[in-house]
Amino acid sequence: MTGSSSTSSVAERGPAPALRDRYDDFVGRSPQGSIFATSWWLDAVAPGGWRLHHVQKGDDLVAAWPTVVRRSRWGEVHGGAPLTPFLGPLLSPGEGARRRSREIEAVESLLERIGAFAHLEARCHPAFDYWTPLAWHGFAQTTRYTWRLPDLEDVEATFKGFRENARGHIRSAEKHGLAVEEAALGAFLALHEQRAAMQEDWSTTDRQTVERIDSACAWRGARSVLVARDSDGRVRAGAYVVYDGRFAYYLMSATDGEVRGSAALVVWESVKRAAERGLGFDFEGSMLPHVEPFVRGFGGVPIPYSVVRKTASSGFRAERTVKRAALAAAARVKRR
Numbered sequence: 001m002t003g004s005s006s007t008s009s010v011a012e013r014g015p016a017p018a019l020r021d022r023y024d025d026f027v028g029r030s031p032q033g034s035i036f037a038t039s040w041w042l043d044a045v046a047p048g049g050w051r052l053h054h055v056q057k058g059d060d061l062v063a064a065w066p067t068v069v070r071r072s073r074w075g076e077v078h079g080g081a082p083l084t085p086f087l088g089p090l091l092s093p094g095e096g097a098r099r100r101s102r103e104i105e106a107v108e109s110l111l112e113r114i115g116a117f118a119h120l121e122a123r124c125h126p127a128f129d130y131w132t133p134l135a136w137h138g139f140a141q142t143t144r145y146t147w148r149l150p151d152l153e154d155v156e157a158t159f160k161g162f163r164e165n166a167r168g169h170i171r172s173a174e175k176h177g178l179a180v181e182e183a184a185l186g187a188f189l190a191l192h193e194q195r196a197a198m199q200e201d202w203s204t205t206d207r208q209t210v211e212r213i214d215s216a217c218a219w220r221g222a223r224s225v226l227v228a229r230d231s232d233g234r235v236r237a238g239a240y241v242v243y244d245g246r247f248a249y250y251l252m253s254a255t256d257g258e259v260r261g262s263a264a265l266v267v268w269e270s271v272k273r274a275a276e277r278g279l280g281f282d283f284e285g286s287m288l289p290h291v292e293p294f295v296r297g298f299g300g301v302p303i304p305y306s307v308v309r310k311t312a313s314s315g316f317r318a319e320r321t322v323k324r325a326a327l328a329a330a331a332r333v334k335r336r
Contacts, residue, residue: 014039014042014043014048014050014051014052015039015052019052019054020039022059022061023039023052023054023061023064024038024039024040026061026064026090027064027090028245029092029093030064030090030091030092030093031091031093031125031127032086032088032089032090032091032124032125032127032128033090033125033244034086034125034244034246034247034249035222035242035243035244035249036084036085036086036087037064037066037086037087037090037125039052040216040220041084041213041216042066042068042081042084043212043216044209044212044213044215044216045068045081045082045083045084045209045212045213046068046081047212049068049069049070049081050066050067050068050069050081051066051067051068051069051078052064052065052066053065053066053067053110053113053114054110054113055106055109055110055113062091062092062106063089063090063091063092063106063107063109063110064089064090064110065088065089065090065110065113065114065122066087066090067079067087067114067120067122068080068081068087072118072316073315074118074119074313074315074316074319075116075117075118075312075313075316076116076117076118077117077118077119077120077316078114078117078119078120078121078122079119079120079121079122080121080122080123082206082209083209083210083213083251083252085123085146085249085284086123086124086125086126086305087122087123087124088122088123088124088125088128088306088308089106089107089110089122089124089128090125091103091106091107091128092106100130103130103133104132104133107133107134108133111134111137116312117312118311118312118313118315118316119309119310119311119312119313119316119317119320120139120309120310120312121307121308121309121310122307122308122309123144123305123306123307124305124306124307124308125305126146126303126304126305128305128306129306131306131308134308134310137310138310138312139308139309139310140308140309140310141306141307141308141309142306142307142309143304143305143306143307144287144304144305144306144307145287145302145303145304145305146282146283146284146302146303146305147282147283147295147296147298147300147301147302147303148247148280148281148282148283148300148301148303149271149274149280149281149298149299149300149301150280150301151280152271152274152275152279152280152281153275155271155272155275158271158275158299159268161299162297162298162299163296163297163298163299165297166264166297166298166299168261169260169261169263169264169265170261170264170265170268171261172260172261173228173259173260173261173262173264173265174261174265176230176231176259176260176261177230177231178228178229178230178236178259178261178262178265179228179229180226180227180228180265180266180269181226181227181229182224182225182226183225183226183227183235183238184225185210185211185214185225187225187227187235187238188225188226188227188235188238188239188240188252188254189207189210190235191227191235191237191238191254191255191256192238192252192254193207194254194256195254195255195256210240210252213242217242221243222242222243222244223240223241223242223243224239224240224241224243224270224273225238225239225240226238226239226240226241226266226269226270226273227266228259228262228263228265228266230259235256236255236256236258236259236262237253237254237255237256237259237262237263237265237266238253238254238255238266239252239253239266239267239270240252240253241270241273241274243274243277243279245279246279246280247274247279247280247281247282248270248271248273248274248277248279248280248281248282249282249284250267250270250281250282250283250284251284253266263294264294264297267298271298281300283295283298283300
């Protein structure tokens with residue numbers, strides 16, 4: 001940023017206390033802000049490993065880009081963090097004829113603050129909808145989608161907007177005596193880990209990371225742990241939902257697959273709780289072929305977001321290519 005802007009030439013690793021509060025306030029105001037960009041969330045998912053790059057005018061932050069940093073023999077690698085869907089540039093709110101000019105200036109300044117790197121990759125918030133200045137610096141971009149129910153003012157109308165099979169699954173679960181309730185984290189994780197053990201491609205996350213997230217969110221009233229129990233008290237499905245001031249995010253889910261509609265019933269309860277808070281509902285996307293139809297069944301809107309990346313180090317690029325080839329070969333052998 002030119003003119004009256006100023007910032008340290010070296011980004012902080014976990015901002016100093018004086019900056020932390022100003023940064024979190026900026027996250028709340030930025031169109032690209034979400035729970036996943038707050039300092040306390042990043043402390044939970046990447047303790048000691050994240051860095052804040054920021055631009056300010058006077059005492060006011062006008063742009064920020066938190067990244068999780070690791071060192072490689074080729075230089076620093078900037079990326080995202082576990083269970084953190086969106087983490088890219090955060091810009092100041094504001095419309096008008098000069099909006100894009102301000103955004104270009106901010107992104108240029110943020111890249112200056114980040115400095116040299118071997119590789120940088122970010123899943124950007126959907127509100128980061130103009131990545132042209134990154135293209136000018138050699139970044140590539142992939143468009144991905146999350147599904148959202150942005151307006152839950154009339155929750156019954158929302159239910160009617162579900163596809164018939166989703167409504168039928170919910171009614172079937174209720175007919176079989178399933179009921180959704182708040183639960184301790186352990187009850188949800190037990191089902192999640194059970195599913196991971198049953199299915200090789202099931203995504204799982206380090207339990208300590210989840211426990212740190214849960215501790216931070218519980219203290220702030222920013223999460224719900226929901227499970228569907230049958231008439232015998234057995235947990236059949238569950239969801240871990242987190243909240244910020246705009247959306248409820250369907251962050252983690254699991255089901256034992258034994259009772260028809262149990263997962264859909266948990267989603268419906270999660271949507272109703274988001275409506276009670278005056279929030280929209282974000283399914284935290286999935287483009288996996290076996291997941292996308294389930295999510296799409298709830299009548300949401302596909303919302304695009306950008307994954308941006310640049311590999312500045314030829315050595316890092318070559319090393320990654322070799323590793324990917326080795327992993328692909330191992331997977332082929334395993335399938336035989």
